[in-house]
Amino acid sequence: EPEVTQTPSHQVTQMGQEVILRCVPISNHLYFYWYRQILGQKVEFLVSFYNNEISEKSEIFDDQFSVERPDGSNFTLKIRSTKLEDSAMYFCASSWGEQMNTEAFFGQGTRLTVV
């Protein structure tokens, strides 16, 4: 069964450093998403991406965050200058259509720890 893969599974970084979280969505999918989950809290939407541009972003997704689809397979989330409060599980997801009437496939997540 096709799956969304994320690397690395765990990333430790120092406060102020840049990190790039990588995702390989399912190959025929057109919509891509990043969500995050702080330990013990809800899963929160960060950003959606379609047709090579951001279609929607949340208040969390400020200027420190950016997304990119550098080639036909990867989808990345960059945090420019990490803060302690960015420590969380980051989930990438993809779907072939808009999430209203299709299922989203999530990756296993990257645990980001900012020290």
Next chain:
Amino acid sequence: DAKTTQPNSMESNEEEPVHLPCNHSTISGTDYIHWYRQLPSQGPEYVIHGLTSNVNNRMASLAIAEDRKSSTLILHRATLRDAAVYYCIRIYNQGGKLIFGQGTELSVKP
């Protein structure tokens, strides 16, 4: 705001059916109801979705009330592997991002 209400936790016995309720009293006519679940230390996983009619798939059934203000996810025979947090999510007709609430933590006893 998830705009759905679910019990914080439920318990079930293995091999028995489980009915997980969700209230979405302010739903509009074009909003879909989706259910996802999250097993421990894993990403969310799609379970089922519907608009007006009851839906069945290999994982579960979704019963949607006639007035659409509530729905129930039905696991026909719970297994230990079904222990997870179950999220009822209302998807608005505007882009369709998933807005997760706290969900229902389902525990399954052998």
